[in-house]
Amino acid sequence: DSGVTQTPKHLITATGQRVTLRCSPRSGDLSVYWYQQSLDQGLQFLIQYYNGEERAKGNILERFSAQQFPDLHSELNLSSLELGDSALYFCASSVDPTGVRDTQYFGPGTRLTVL
Amino acid sequence: AQTVTQSQPEMSVQEAETVTLSCTYDTSESDYYLFWYKQPPSRQMILVIRQEAYKQQNATENRFSVNFQKAAKSFSLKISDSQLGDAAMYFCAYRRGNSGGSNYKLTFGKGTLLTVNP
Numbered sequence: 001d002s003g004v005t006q007t008p009k010h011l012i013t014a015t016g017q018r019v020t021l022r023c024s025p026r027s028g029d030l031s032v033y034w035y036q037q038s039l040d041q042g043l044q045f046l047i048q049y050y051n052g053e054e055r056a057k058g059n060i061l062e063r064f065s066a067q068q069f070p071d072l073h074s075e076l077n078l079s080s081l082e083l084g085d086s087a088l089y090f091c092a093s094s095v096d097p098t099g100v101r102d103t104q105y106f107g108p109g110t111r112l113t114v115l
Numbered sequence: 116a117q118t119v120t121q122s123q124p125e126m127s128v129q130e131a132e133t134v135t136l137s138c139t140y141d142t143s144e145s146d147y148y149l150f151w152y153k154q155p156p157s158r159q160m161i162l163v164i165r166q167e168a169y170k171q172q173n174a175t176e177n178r179f180s181v182n183f184q185k186a187a188k189s190f191s192l193k194i195s196d197s198q199l200g201d202a203a204m205y206f207c208a209y210r211r212g213n214s215g216g217s218n219y220k221l222t223f224g225k226g227t228l229l230t231v232n233p
Contacts, residue, residue, distance in 0.1 A: 002159075033220065043206065045220035056218035088158060094219075103150075104210075104221060106160035 003027065004093050004107035012113045018079040021110045025072055025093030031055070032074040033094075033104060034066060038087040049074055050096075078112070086114045117142045119209050121224035128197045129232050135182075136192045136227045138207030146212025149183065149190045150221065155203040163205070166190065168212065194229075202231045 003026035013019055025032050034046040045058035049068035068074040078085060088111050092104040118141045128134035151163040166174045166183050173181050178195045194201055207224040
């Protein structure tokens with residue numbers, strides 16, 4: 001158990017819908033990263049937050065957004081869902097990305113199925 | 116942009132034997148970190164080992180060790196005394212160093228599926 005929690009574990013929804021994925025980082029970790037794992041794209045970085053502020057963006061679609069709250073949990077919002085959004089979404093956390101010993105620890109993931 | 120290449124989509128090993136998984140990467144940076152993550156059938160991403168580029172000594176964690184060749188941009192993972200529980204997808208990953216700006220994302224290879232035969 002990495003200490004990172006994600007809910008829900010599974011999500012099945014229809015095209016055009018909107019869903020919210022939730023992540024709670026390890027105790028003491030300030031950074032949260034979101035990744036998408038799909039069969040065709042592999043593991044891809046979406047977005048990073050540090051202590052409530054957006055730090056970096058990757059290949060995140062405009063239909064997707066995220067935020068990190070004062071208690072440091074993070075939510076990834078996916079809207080106008082398409083079949084191609086079906087994937088495993090991981091959250092990872094780390095203490096401080098500028099720290100020498102910084103390592104990202106992953107949550108168990110949320111499997112999203114869009115029908 | 117950094118790229119990570121794992122040239123072996125699948126590998127197999129007999130239980131108790133040794134196997135080496137290959138990884139190469141491309142970067143123009145001198146300060147970076149390299150990782151191996153394991154993804155068993157449960158789909159959880161588990162950190163196996165990490166290597167700082169500034170360290171010449173190869174990292175080891177119990178039965179897992181790496182062969183880090185900085186000039187060749189190679190980072191292979193050796194698993195000794197393979198166990199059935201080692202069966203998983205293994206991902207090599209790159210992260211820029213602390214002097215490289217504000218984006219500390221992991222860039223992953225496509226993975227190597229390791230099968231352990233009893």
